[in-house]
Amino acid sequence: MNELWQCRICRSIVTRDQIDGVCKTCTNHTCNHCKRICDKCQEICCMFHIESKIVMRNQQPFVHRLCWVCKEVW
Ligand SMILES: [Zn+2]
Ligand SMILES: [Zn+2]
Numbered sequence: 841m842n843e844l845w846q847c848r849i850c851r852s853i854v855t856r857d858q859i860d861g862v863c864k865t866c867t868n869h870t871c872n873h874c875k876r877i878c879d880k881c882q883e884i885c886c887m888f889h890i891e892s893k894i895v896m897r898n899q900q901p902f903v904h905r906l907c908w909v910c911k912e913v914w
């Protein structure tokens with residue numbers, strides 16, 4: 841039997857093993873719905889502490905996901 845948990849970040853109802861990370865900015869536990877990985881430092885952030893930046897590369901839009909720390913130094 842799986843215990844169900846409510847994610848404190850995105851409010852999804854998930855099983856315990858889907859809560860598998862900690863946002864490095866707000867230190868809340870992230871579930872598989874709101875977990876994001878920063879493209880630059882490869883650390884885990886929640887969906888509120890990561891920002892998408894779209895840059896054009898060879899005429900193609902290319903999405904970068906950056907945490908709040910990397911966003912400042914980009
Ligand atoms: Zn966060
Ligand atoms: Zn979540």
Ligand SMILES: [Zn+2]
Binds near residue numbers: 879909911
């Ligand atoms: Zn980062």
